[in-house]
Amino acid sequence: MSKEKIGVIGSGLIGRSYTMLFISAGYNVTLYDILAEQTHAAKKDIWEQLKVLEKQGLLRGSLTPEKQFELITTTESLEECVHGAFFVQECVPERLEIKRNVWTKVDKIIDKSVIMSSSTSALLPSAISEGLENKNRFIVSHPTNPPFYAPATEVVPASWTDADVKERTIALLKEVGQVPVVLNKEIKGFVLNRIQYSIMGECYRLIRDGIVSPQDVDTIMSQGLGMRYAFMGPWETGYLNANGMIHYGEAYSDMILGIQQDFGPPERMEGPTLEYINESMRKLAGPEESIPKRRQWRDRRLTALAKLKKDMDKA
Ligand code: NAI
Incomplete structure (x- = not known):
């Protein structure tokens, strides 16, 4: 028996991923896009992705690809997309005016109990929803790309978001196999991108100052930090690297502070340093024309890693 209806607005990369996640748990999805094609x-x-996931043993839920696929309806009408849905996931381009425009329309036609969820990567939920009548039903559910292989999803309420919106969003994400992380309040860049950009900032300074090459920075991540970060974060790493966090603090806090105080201020990535990094990446990953091929290389590895983690968690 199929479940309630979810409306997905925008059928690009993320709209497709969310549709696949929702159908995997048996939800009926109505998918809308401003471009019918x-x-x-x-x-x-x-359909092609469902078949690949089945072959890889990574299909989620208990339904066959055929049964999951039958749960998708497409529409050329925004009204039809959201009518009767209990949850609406918006996946339109990352521009405030486009998101506000879409949500203003949806706000006028939905029931007061509907959850309005945005995939935005960096726009604050308060900025998107401040003018809406039902702004208390608005929340951000920001996935990591690609969501099927990297399940962490940031859930970001605005100050006016109802508690039940947060709870139901978390429950739904867990039900479809995602791993939600809730922010207690909104902040620019959320958490994932704040961490990502702090790493990028320091890596950039190290290259600009001639300490290390761009390839070697990537090697430190892929063959060093990244090896354990695929399984645990910096806190568990610290906890295990000493006899717990208190011991870690006694042993390393002064050293860490000294190094952190040595970091420079933020800097715009541009000019000769950026060109140097690009040149190095061309050598490492191939010229720009071959990026699609290198993405396939990356996705094969991500798939294998996701499978390894799944198998090890089962063991
Ligand atoms: P995309 O460009 O692949 O897809 C956007 C889709 O929205 C297109 O199909 C477009 O035709 C449609 N669209 C444009 N205006 C519309 C409107 N007014 N009504 C309905 N549909 C409309 O973009 P993508 O990558 O799927 O991103 C969507 C959202 O997800 C953005 O907010 C982005 O920041 C966020 N996101 C993207 C990630 C990524 O790695 N691509 C990761 C996590 C979040």
Whole structure:
């Protein structure tokens, strides 16, 4: 028996991923896009991805690809997309005016109990929802890309978001196999990108100052920190690297502070340093024309890692 309806607005990369996650748990999804041809391409792509996931043993839920696929309806009407849905996931481009425009329309036609969830990577939920009548039903559910292989999803309420919106969003994400992380309040860049950009900032300074090459920075991550970060974060790493965090603090806090105080201020990435990094990445990953091929290389590795983690968690 299929479950309630979810409306997905925008059928690009993330709209497709969310559709696949929701159907994996048996939800009926109505997919809308401003370009009708996009929803048709999305359906074709989703079908191919479902077959690949089945082959890899990474299909989520208990339904066959055929049964999951039957749960998707496409529409050329925004109204039809959201009508009768208990949850609406918006996946339109990352521009405040586009998101506000879409949500203003949806706000006028939905029931007061509907959850309005945005995939935004960096726009604050308060900025998108401040003008809405039902702004208390608004929340951000920001996935990591690609969501099927990297399940952490940031859940960011605005100060006016109802508690039940947060709770139901968390429950839904868990049900479809994601790993939600809730922010207690909104902050620029959320958490994932704040961490990512602090790493990038320091890596950039190390290259600019001639300490290390761009390839070697990437080696430190892929063959060093990244090896354990695929399984645990910096806190568990610290905890295990000493006899617990208190011991870690006694042993290393002064040293860490001294190094952190040595970091420079933020800097715009541009000019000769950025060109140097680009040149190095061309040598490492191939010229720009071959990026799609290198993405396939990356996705094969991510798939294998996701499978390894799944198998090890089962063991
Ligand atoms: P995309 O460009 O692949 O897809 C956007 C889709 O929205 C397109 O199909 C477009 O035709 C459609 N669209 C444009 N205006 C519309 C409107 N007014 N009504 C309905 N549909 C409309 O973009 P992508 O990558 O899927 O991103 C969507 C959102 O997800 C953005 O907010 C982005 O920041 C966020 N996000 C993206 C990630 C990524 O790695 N691509 C990761 C996590 C979040």
